[in-house]
Amino acid sequence: MSGRVRLGAVGAGWWATSNHFPIFAGREDVDLVGVCGIGPELEDVRAQFGFGMATNDYDELLDQDLDAVVITTPHDLHHPQAVAAIERGLHVLVEKPVTLTAEQGWDLADRVREAGVHFLAPYGWNYKAFTIEAKRLVEAGRLGEIQHVLCHMASPTRGLFAGDTNHIRSLWDSKTSGPDPRTWQSPSRGGGYAHGQVTHSSALLFWLSELRAASVMAKVSNVGAAVDLFDAAVITFDGGALGSLSGAATLPDGNPYQVDLRIFGTEGVLLLDTERERVSLHRHDGQQWDLDIEPGAGAYECIVPPNRFIDLITGASTENNSDADVAARSVELIDAMLRSAAVGGAEVSVHGPADAGAADPHEESA
Ligand SMILES: NC(=O)c1ccc[n+]([C@@H]2O[C@H](COP(=O)([O-])OP(=O)(O)OC[C@H]3O[C@@H](n4cnc5c(N)ncnc54)[C@H](O)[C@@H]3O)[C@@H](O)[C@H]2O)c1
Incomplete structure (x- = not known):
């Protein structure tokens, strides 16, 4: 338009x-x-x-x-x-x-x-210059076939999930209000670290890798809070790659968010770290990429996505790094993690024959 x-x-x-x-x-x-x-x-x-x-x-x-x-x-x-x-x-x-x-x-x-x-x-994070560069390296086939994944996230969010939510106003303030604790701390409304934060690290992983989780064994720990503050999972992806995921809500305030992805392929390994601003891809044949990233560039910000939404509508851009398929692959993983945790960590399917007709996650949505 x-x-x-x-x-x-x-x-x-x-x-x-x-x-x-x-x-x-x-x-x-x-x-x-x-x-x-x-x-x-x-x-x-x-x-x-x-x-x-x-x-x-x-x-x-x-x-x-x-x-x-x-x-x-x-x-x-x-x-x-x-x-x-x-x-x-x-x-x-x-x-x-x-x-x-x-x-x-x-x-x-x-x-x-x-x-x-x-x-x-x-x-x-799906719109940072250094994650986009990492995505280009993966898309160019530099990793080969993905065989193993580590996906870690930690956030300075103890207050958000288990205390006074106003602590986060030191990072993003609003003239009118701090976050409503009922949004972040109610189990029945999707509160907790998995839905609140692992959603970010998993969406970054799924966009970068184009993987889709097949099954998961997970445990979560509330340490007395109403919702999960710590999440741990072992994931098997479609195609057989194995992964481990961890999430922790309790970095001290003022500490930088940690998102640490390590993706191991048949031809090379990608290391992506937002905390210390690292993207490197090293291959078995000796080729290496180590990106120059400005200190501080890994800090979380969400400026591009709302702007990009408008640009997609006006036609000024066609690049959507967090479309409905990426979001659904993140949701289905977290849904399965919480289902597994609810039954003591038993292995559960992420997607079964019932959703065989579901969208192919590798296809671009509008
Ligand atoms: N993308 C990001 O980086 C990011 C960062 C922070 C929060 N979020 C997300 O933003 C969302 C809101 O979080 P928040 O902290 O602002 O929550 P909040 O509780 O401060 O705000 C929720 C708003 O929803 C309104 N609301 C509640 N019920 C409603 C209803 N039935 N009809 C219409 N409006 C209703 C409330 O009046 C309030 O204005 C959450 O999904 C959260 O995960 C995303």
């Missing part, structure tokens, strides 16, 4: 007001048509960013003349709200985790493909 993107937003809490809305409000090609939320601060948010209307009723938002919707609500609401928007032919930015179950994740991917709309899950 050409011209301005008419945007609606559902969810107007901490993340929407500290990250997404300032970005959209700063673009000349976006009209902020309406905002939907349920808190008492909604009118303040409308006025702060210049939305044309505010409502507590999502259907009323969807009744406006819109091109696209941004969904930044608690995790369990993403699927129904995205379905309602896609059914109206709207492009959707859906926050992570895009759904809580594999079935819902692939349902969204199917709907996106059928409706021909743009779908982007804002995984910030």
